[in-house]
Amino acid sequence: MATDDHGFAYYCYLGSSWIAIILVVQLFIKTCTSFCTKTRHPPSPPALPIIGHLHLLSSRLPSSLKTLASQYGSLMLIRFGSTPIFVVFDFYDGNAEYGTYWRFMKKLCMTELFAGTQLDRFIHIREQETLKLLKSLVEKSREGKPCDLGEELSVFSSNIICRMAIGKRCMENPNLPIEIRKVVGDIMKNAAKFSFNGVFGPLSRFDFLGKGKRLVSATWKYDQLMEQLMKKYEEKVELINGGDEGEKDVMEILMETYKDTNSELKLTRRHIKKFFLEIFFAGVETIATAMQSAITELIQNPAVFTKLWEEIHLNVGSDNRLVKESDVPSLPFLQAVVKETLRLSPIGTLRARQCNVDTKINGYDIKSGSRILINAYAIMRDSNTWDKPDEFMPERFLSAKSTDGVDNHPTLDFKGSAILRLGIERC
Secondary structure, eight states: OHHHHHHHHHHHHHHHHHHHHHHHHHHHHHHHHHHHHTOOOOOOOOOBTTTBTGGGOOSSHHHHHHHHHHHHOSEEEEEETTEEEEEEOSOOOOOOOOOHHHHHHHHHIIIIISOHHHHHTTHHHHHHHHHHHHHHHHHHHHHTOOOOHHHHHHHHHHHHHHHHHHHHHHHHOTTHHHHHHHHHHHHHHHHHHHHGGGGGGGGGGSOTTSHHHHHHHHHHHHHHHHHHHHHHHHHHHHHHTTOOOSSOOHHHHHHHHHHOTTOSSOOOHHHHHHHHHHHHHHHSHHHHHHHHHHHHHHHHOHHHHHHHHHHHHHHHOSSSOOOOGGGGGGOHHHHHHHHHHHHHSOSSSEEEEEOOSOEEETTEEEOTTOEEEEEHHHHTTOTTTSSSTTSOOGGGGBOTTSTTSBOOOTTOOOSSOSSOOTTOOOO
16 A cells, blocks of 8 residues: 555656646747747736746736736736736727728628618617516516616627527527527636636646536537527528518528628628627627616716716606617717716726737737737726726716717717617727
8 A cells, every 4th residue: 555655656746747847848948939039028027937927916807917017018928827918008000901701791790780771670679678678677676576687687688689680580489599698608608717728838738627628518509509590591591582571680681691602702601600609799798797887887976877867857858758779869978978887897808819910019029829918997097098097977078079069089989879889999
């Protein structure tokens, strides 16, 4: 028994030694390569072996990165374990050319999928879901039942997105939005946890916690779900055979483009699945989170709430009519409240990107394939740009010079359009 214990300890020691040697050799090779190529990196705090700068970061990552930026500048290099990441805290002008697929999809979105006329066809969907949400909240209030506002808003936003995107299938299967929200939620949760494996460097290829398998499983479920939906839409298109089927949802338009042999870019089934996954990622939890943040700020700032109520009462009336999208242009303070909410609670406080080509920013070298992290939290609370940046002050966006009463600040995009374009980013 003693011999077995000694043998086990020996192999553990041997394995640990090899792991340490691999890490040291990898670090040495990277250091020598960087020195020989004379790469000029942005400023970086002192790092520790293996863990990098993890010891300098707290659970409130955007805030701790903002603190480091005050010492090392608006562009710095941080190492999450062995993974180098460039963290950006400022605006930099860029004119990189977008790819063919991106240009085609933008054109399709602007002319077909999300054009003004197409969005107007979905007004009744948004009004119905808004009324359904309010009824649910009122009923729970009257009955004295607890209410999970975050869950209510998530259901509200997912129902709208699903009905606009795949409305015909939602009518046949009312539980479809719930299924999609669960599958997409599993993908987001496991993708975030699996990406953390990158801090372990050469050991990241080993899925110790099983997050990679769960991510693959969730992705497979999403693929199967979307494949079934697409086949049903294909069957419908064949039955209609070019006839007038009335109101089209987003999936129908994409499937028609997929079948169009004269299209300037041939869409694949994978393109369509990826497009919808991006819509669900960008449109469900982001909208729900933004609305919850706005409600929280109004509760914590009763003076702002009173001013907003007075504006709505004056412009919409007191006949218990709900605010409509057509009322938004005449409600400048409401627009200012939305913009201030998105400033203090930006959608995606840390936005990950990847550099596709070698480039220079402020004289520093950013190699192709480098990971970029844009700290929107710090940008929106920069005291050089904002007066009293940590206070909720919608008035900062009101301007007497503006024709509609709203200051169209260059860092936020909101002009009283048909919907809140929460997925739009500028960096």
